[in-house]
Amino acid sequence: MSKVNKLLGDIELTKDLALLLIIGGLYSLSIALSNTFVNIYLWKQSGELADLAMYNLSIVVAQPLTFILAGRWAKKVDRVIVLRIGVIFLALFYVTVLFVGTKASDFLLLLGVLLGIGYGFYWLAYNVLTFEITEPETRDFFNGFLGILGSVGGMIGPVAAGFIISRLEKLTGYTVVFGLSLGLFSIAVLLSFFLKRRPANGKYWFRRIITERKNDKNWRMVTNAHFFQGLREGVFVFIVSVFVFIATDSEMALGTYGLINSGISFLAYYFVSRMLKKEYRKKAILVGGMLLFIAIFLIVFQVSYFRLLLYAALIAVAYPLLLVPYASMTYDVIGRGWKAAEMRIEYIVVRELFLNLGRIASILLFLASIHLFNEERAIPVLLVLLGSGHTLIYFFIRKIHLKAPA
Numbered sequence: 001m002s003k004v005n006k007l008l009g010d011i012e013l014t015k016d017l018a019l020l021l022i023i024g025g026l027y028s029l030s031i032a033l034s035n036t037f038v039n040i041y042l043w044k045q046s047g048e049l050a051d052l053a054m055y056n057l058s059i060v061v062a063q064p065l066t067f068i069l070a071g072r073w074a075k076k077v078d079r080v081i082v083l084r085i086g087v088i089f090l091a092l093f094y095v096t097v098l099f100v101g102t103k104a105s106d107f108l109l110l111l112g113v114l115l116g117i118g119y120g121f122y123w124l125a126y127n128v129l130t131f132e133i134t135e136p137e138t139r140d141f142f143n144g145f146l147g148i149l150g151s152v153g154g155m156i157g158p159v160a161a162g163f164i165i166s167r168l169e170k171l172t173g174y175t176v177v178f179g180l181s182l183g184l185f186s187i188a189v190l191l192s193f194f195l196k197r198r199p200a201n202g203k204y205w206f207r208r209i210i211t212e213r214k215n216d217k218n219w220r221m222v223t224n225a226h227f228f229q230g231l232r233e234g235v236f237v238f239i240v241s242v243f244v245f246i247a248t249d250s251e252m253a254l255g256t257y258g259l260i261n262s263g264i265s266f267l268a269y270y271f272v273s274r275m276l277k278k279e280y281r282k283k284a285i286l287v288g289g290m291l292l293f294i295a296i297f298l299i300v301f302q303v304s305y306f307r308l309l310l311y312a313a314l315i316a317v318a319y320p321l322l323l324v325p326y327a328s329m330t331y332d333v334i335g336r337g338w339k340a341a342e343m344r345i346e347y348i349v350v351r352e353l354f355l356n357l358g359r360i361a362s363i364l365l366f367l368a369s370i371h372l373f374n375e376e377r378a379i380p381v382l383l384v385l386l387g388s389g390h391t392l393i394y395f396f397i398r399k400i401h402l403k404a405p406a
Helices: 002-008 015-046 049-076 079-133 136-167 172-192 206-215 217-248 251-275 278-296 305-335 340-372 375-387 389-397
Strands: none
Touching: 015 049, 015 079, 015 136, 015 172, 015 217, 015 251, 049 079, 049 206, 049 217, 049 340, 079 172, 079 340, 136 172, 136 251, 206 217, 206 340, 217 251, 217 305, 217 340, 217 375, 217 389, 251 305, 278 305, 278 375, 278 389, 305 340, 305 389, 340 375, 375 389
16 A cells, blocks of 8 residues: 555545546547547548538537536536536447448537537536545646546557557448447446535526626636637647548558657646746747647648648647646636636636637638638638637737736
């Protein structure tokens, strides 16, 4: 037992803390196995970028609506039940993918809605449970260990999935990979029954926290920044994986892309989280945003596998530089907001609402562009415009001024 304590840094690993970590690890591995390959699976069936955009649009529309509902339920019913509903919907997504098989492209909106609902319930409940189950002295350990699990899943998942898919004929490999993801989520559902019940109470002030943007300049700047963050993420989340597959015609190559990206990202997150000082947060956000914008020009006008791997490496460094200080500043603003302790669920919901509004705008612009203009000419120009979203974050964040807590 002493060896375990030494490994954990003398942290008391309670049953609920361990269960929440295991559930988070199972989620990370399952998503890493399948998430990228779902887009390729659907694209191989449809062959239309517009169909893929509609699938992703249905996800980002369902997700914030679910967040709003899940936030209400998190204040009215047991948080563990909300988490369980999320995992069940994620499992149901894979059940549906496996059931419809080669006709999955005919059910794009249904699949997207199922995934969006699953994401919404899962992440709202997981964020709340993290606050409740962890203590100030265990929170750093929890977040750090969860980050390690996510990074390891990000390295193992895509390569394992790419290997399985490339070794089996036709779409059989996809069936195996999606079946594995279903199995992992099924285990997560079973484990959730061992979490201690956490009944909730309190009034849901969702609209009040939206209007708080008028009273709190820092909160207004944070929500504006999240909109522009979503502006890049909406399209880039699926278009780059399609570029990789078009350039290589190989799922294994896509898995290698994911391995390189996650491996470098793991190291970058480690160094940034330990070396970045508080006074350099805004500069790090600016540098990270500029690197993300520069990276676009590696792939936007000339696509090759080598250029895509360079892109993967560059964004793997840029994202930690941007997201680590950005997330810290966001939570600092929320922590100093109106009735922050009582309203943290509402703040999380409103933040996600603005993030997904940006994603929705991004995909709608993409759909309009490929409908109105030549696809080959429109996409590069649009990607440059949307890709500036992370750079624009800085121009909102730099206006945030936090007073030291009294």
